[in-house]
Amino acid sequence: MCVENLQRELKILDPRRVHVLEARLDEVDVEIEGRVYCGVRPRRPFPYSHPEIIMFYKGEEELGMLRDYRRLDPRSRELLERVLRIIYFMPRVKKILGVRSAKGKYEWRVVTDKGPVTFYTWSRCIRLLRDGRLLIRDIDGRVYMVENPEKLDSKSRLYLSMMM
Amino acid sequence: MGGDEDDNGIKLYPPSGELPPPLKELLEEGEEVVAVARSDLVGDEYGEKHVVLTNKRLLVLNEGLEYEVPLSKITMASLRSYINTCVMALDTDEGPKSVVVFTKARLKAFESLVSLINNLVVGRIPYSLLKRQLLKKVKAEAEKRSSRAVLIRLLGLLKPIAPLLAATIIVAVAMRLVNLIPPYLMKVLVDEVLTTRAHVEKLAQIALGLLAVNLVNTALRTLNGYLSTKLNVAVANRLRYKVFSKLQELSLSHYDRFTSGSLFSRVIDDVNRIQWFMTGSFNMMFINAAMIAFIGVTLVTLNPWLTAIALLPIPIAILGSAIYRRLAARYYHRLWRRWSRIVSIVSDAINAAILVKSFGKEPTFREKFSESLEEYERAQMDVFKFEQEIWPAVGLAFTISNILVWWMGGLQVLNGAMSLGSLMAFTSYMWMFYTPVFSLLENVKSLQRAAVAANRIFEVLDLEPEVEERPRARDLELRGEVECENLWFTYDGVHYALKGVNLRIRAGERIGLVGPSGSGKTTLVKLLLHLYEPQVGAIKYDGVDVREIKSSSLKKQVAIVLQNPILLDTTIAENIMLGREDASPEEVIAAAKAARAHSFIMRLPEAYDTEVGSRGSRLSGGERARVALAAALLKNPKILILDEPTAALDALTEEEVTEELERLTKGRTTIIIAHRLSTLRFVDRVVVMDEGRIVEEGAHEELLKRGGLYKKLWEAQLKGLTRMSAATVSGGYVR
Numbered sequence: 001m002c003v004e005n006l007q008r009e010l011k012i013l014d015p016r017r018v019h020v021l022e023a024r025l026d027e028v029d030v031e032i033e034g035r036v037y038c039g040v041r042p043r044r045p046f047p048y049s050h051p052e053i054i055m056f057y058k059g060e061e062e063l064g065m066l067r068d069y070r071r072l073d074p075r076s077r078e079l080l081e082r083v084l085r086i087i088y089f090m091p092r093v094k095k096i097l098g099v100r101s102a103k104g105k106y107e108w109r110v111v112t113d114k115g116p117v118t119f120y121t122w123s124r125c126i127r128l129l130r131d132g133r134l135l136i137r138d139i140d141g142r143v144y145m146v147e148n149p150e151k152l153d154s155k156s157r158l159y160l161s162m163m164m
Numbered sequence: 165m166g167g168d169e170d171d172n173g174i175k176l177y178p179p180s181g182e183l184p185p186p187l188k189e190l191l192e193e194g195e196e197v198v199a200v201a202r203s204d205l206v207g208d209e210y211g212e213k214h215v216v217l218t219n220k221r222l223l224v225l226n227e228g229l230e231y232e233v234p235l236s237k238i239t240m241a242s243l244r245s246y247i248n249t250c251v252m253a254l255d256t257d258e259g260p261k262s263v264v265v266f267t268k269a270r271l272k273a274f275e276s277l278v279s280l281i282n283n284l285v286v287g288r289i290p291y292s293l294l295k296r297q298l299l300k301k302v303k304a305e306a307e308k309r310s311s312r313a314v315l316i317r318l319l320g321l322l323k324p325i326a327p328l329l330a331a332t333i334i335v336a337v338a339m340r341l342v343n344l345i346p347p348y349l350m351k352v353l354v355d356e357v358l359t360t361r362a363h364v365e366k367l368a369q370i371a372l373g374l375l376a377v378n379l380v381n382t383a384l385r386t387l388n389g390y391l392s393t394k395l396n397v398a399v400a401n402r403l404r405y406k407v408f409s410k411l412q413e414l415s416l417s418h419y420d421r422f423t424s425g426s427l428f429s430r431v432i433d434d435v436n437r438i439q440w441f442m443t444g445s446f447n448m449m450f451i452n453a454a455m456i457a458f459i460g461v462t463l464v465t466l467n468p469w470l471t472a473i474a475l476l477p478i479p480i481a482i483l484g485s486a487i488y489r490r491l492a493a494r495y496y497h498r499l500w501r502r503w504s505r506i507v508s509i510v511s512d513a514i515n516a517a518i519l520v521k522s523f524g525k526e527p528t529f530r531e532k533f534s535e536s537l538e539e540y541e542r543a544q545m546d547v548f549k550f551e552q553e554i555w556p557a558v559g560l561a562f563t564i565s566n567i568l569v570w571w572m573g574g575l576q577v578l579n580g581a582m583s584l585g586s587l588m589a590f591t592s593y594m595w596m597f598y599t600p601v602f603s604l605l606e607n608v609k610s611l612q613r614a615a616v617a618a619n620r621i622f623e624v625l626d627l628e629p630e631v632e633e634r635p636r637a638r639d640l641e642l643r644g645e646v647e648c649e650n651l652w653f654t655y656d657g658v659h660y661a662l663k664g665v666n667l668r669i670r671a672g673e674r675i676g677l678v679g680p681s682g683s684g685k686t687t688l689v690k691l692l693l694h695l696y697e698p699q700v701g702a703i704k705y706d707g708v709d710v711r712e713i714k715s716s717s718l719k720k721q722v723a724i725v726l727q728n729p730i731l732l733d734t735t736i737a738e739n740i741m742l743g744r745e746d747a748s749p750e751e752v753i754a755a756a757k758a759a760r761a762h763s764f765i766m767r768l769p770e771a772y773d774t775e776v777g778s779r780g781s782r783l784s785g786g787e788r789a790r791v792a793l794a795a796a797l798l799k800n801p802k803i804l805i806l807d808e809p810t811a812a813l814d815a816l817t818e819e820e821v822t823e824e825l826e827r828l829t830k831g832r833t834t835i836i837i838a839h840r841l842s843t844l845r846f847v848d849r850v851v852v853m854d855e856g857r858i859v860e861e862g863a864h865e866e867l868l869k870r871g872g873l874y875k876k877l878w879e880a881q882l883k884g885l886t887r888m889s890a891a892t893v894s895g896g897y898v899r
Contacts, residue, residue: 010754043766046737048773050749055766067750127775 011064020076096156173273174201184214201277203266241281332391339384347592355585400439434617441614445607452600459597477561484558502540639717642802644671644833652700661687663856674834676844679853723801727808729792731780737772743798755798761790803833
């Protein structure tokens with residue numbers, strides 16, 4: 001059961017032998033070790049802690065794993081990132097305009113990099129990641145990221161500390 | 165030495181003066197009394213018998229000698245438990261013998277006695293070693309009790325924050341003393357400025373004085389608030405940290421002894437009680453005493469006669485308060501019971517919602533709830549009525565005293581024996597005097613409550629870990645050989661979960677452990693992990709006693725996956741990394757793949773970064789089991805223990821995991837506990853346990869041929885499967 005043996009079974013891909021040919025919404029066409037696969041879904045096994053790791057799936061079949069997709073050639077990387085931005089769509093909170101309690105929920109009015117948004121959360125809604133980033137989960141399960149809480153303005157920080 | 169009245173009915177090494185009368189004459193040369201336990205029944209009547217364990221024999225005394233048996237003839241002692249009574253029995257060379265009956269009040273005492281006997285006759289622990297340990301226990305108990313001035317101990321525990329405590333008290337006393345100045349200034353204002361107009365220039369000084377007093381008071385109040393808050397947090401944090409650290413050190417057996425609720429309540433509720441006491445009542449005791457002294461002296465200085473009148477209602481109030489306390493307990497207890505009932509109904513209705521709804525019991529619950537609310541209302545009104553009977557009378561005493569002070573004082577003012585300002589100051593101080601007097605009485609009550617809470621906390625702090633690593637314990641690189649030598653183990657001192665288990669597992673051997681529920685399989689693996697200490701016998705890894713191996717070394721090399729694994733409230737990745745903190749993401753994925761967990765994890769939107777919730781509640785039982793298995797595999801252990809690894813899995817996943825286990829466990833010492841015998845098809849040897857004993861051992865085929873318990877278990881499972889497939893066929897798949 002040596003884990004080292006198992007690692008070999010992970011099908012770790014050489015980024016030089018992976019080329020993304022086309023990107024469509026949440027799928028890519030990709031050439032892996034000389035063979036072309038269409039309609040492949042890239043997935044991040046560790047979307048927050050190691051976003052650079054990517055696994056490719058064709059239906060249920062696992063095609064392989066890239067330790068760091070950023071080592072792909074620039075065109076492939078650009079195409080892959082286009083799909084990843086859709087699959088892992090996550091607004092970054094830039095400013096918190098207000099948080100108020102309303103009927104057992106909390107109403108947040110925030111400005112994100114994708115524009116202003118109002119959402120509702122339950123009281124326990126903030127998750128602190130190891131690297132200090134924060135995730136705010138709303139009652140619909142949507143997640144908003146605060147990349148650097150310390151760099152927010154003082155009012156936004158006050159709202160955050162109230163809810164943590 | 166000795167005389168330790170332990171567990172309400174047993175004395176270890178009692179001094180000769182405390183031995184039951186006929187015993188002294190019965191003792192032989194060199195015979196020592198190890199323990200005397202007292203029963204509380206003689207037959208079915210209350211009465212007392214003494215059961216005496218010496219280093220040579222066991223005697224039962226009922227006025228005279230009723231029964232005796234040499235230890236050499238006893239093979240085992242045990243207890244049988246009934247609704248109210250228990251019987252101590254012996255297995256002897258001459259057959260079984262019921263020795264004594266007693267009520268459950270004496271259960272602990274006789275549990276200790278049975279353990280002592282078994283240690284000598286079953287465990288064959290040398291008497292000299294047993295004696296040494298027991299005398300150590302007797303001495304430690306005696307010392308603990310003599311030094312149990314609980315509050316002094318509590319203060320000792322809080323020593324590091326003593327300067328903060330002292331500062332809080334000093335500032336609080338100063339604040340209250342400053343509060344005493346305004347009435348004095350009012351006296352001067354009335355007597356020397358407003359009524360005589362002799363010192364008009366003093367008006368501004370008095371006004372400035374009042375302003376200064378107010379400013380100082382505000383400053384002190386702020387400082388007091390700051391110090392109190394700091395003290396409040398410091399007391400609670402220090403106590404909670406102490407108790408929590410102790411909990412981490414405790415053996416699992418301690419967790420079995422206290423319910424989780426009780427331990428939780430010690431960390432939270434009892435600490436809260438002490439926190440309230442230390443930051444509220446303890447401070448106030450000093451403040452109140454200081455206030456009583458200062459105001460008392462001021463009152464006497466102003467007018468000793470009026471002081472005597474002012475003191476009159478205090479004994480009445482103390483008496484009223486004592487009556488109130490005695491009776492209030494009853495009323496408030498009833499109120500509390502009614503409230504508990506309401507909470508219990510709500511809790512049942514929520515926790516057992518599926519049960520309530522499936523049986524259509526909603527109307528019954530609504531009715532019960534409504535009744536409880538009415539009962540609560542009645543209890544609350546009774547409390548109100550009761551309070552109305554006591555406090556108005558006490559209030560009347562104060563009113564009369566107050567009127568008397570005004571009347572007598574008024575006469576003195578009119579006679580010119582006292583100034584108007586002095587009378588006004590006197591009445592202000594008088595009301596200021598009552599508050600600390602009653603507050604001090606309250607403080608004494610809080611002190612008693614805090615002492616109870618402190619005692620409960622010390623109960624935990626005084627526990628000693630039962631699983632102790634020997635000082636010379638060392639790191640050991642395991643090869644994988646495991647040996648159990650004559651293991652005897654009991655959780656409660658009454659029922660033995662393991663009875664003389666002998667088992668030898670070769671390095672790299674794969675063992676299947678089977679047997680009916682309660683046969684001792686899980687207990688055996690807990691002992692293998694050194695989570696418990698066997699009462700008798702030893703566990704050896706590669707020939708080294710487990711107590712000689714450092715716990716950290718053992719835990720690195722032995723992995724266990726429990727039947728219903730509980731996960732930590734963090735991400736899946738971090739739960740898997742419990743197996744090895746420095747594992748790379750690839751290794752985490754590899755371990756999850758081996759445990760057949762990867763597919764379900766990748767279906768979750770946040771994959772390995774998904775938080776599993778408290779105890780892993782956001783995952784299903786099967787998913788939790790697979791994550792726990794991944795953690796164990798990541799550890800790459802020399803010895804792998806799997807307790808029902810496939811119990812929570814569906815048939816397809818079970819098949820997959822079993823195949824994977826076969827591959828993963830090759831060449832690795834593995835112990836698999838399984839009810840589903842099909843999981844064990846690849847093991848080298850099957851060990852069958854029943855009622856705490858190993859009853860069969862061998863390969864699958866061999867055990868089937870033998871026709872014992874294993875065959876019965878196998879046939880029962882086969883029958884179940886046949887019935888299921890017959891039902892499937894007749895259910896229409898063939899038609």
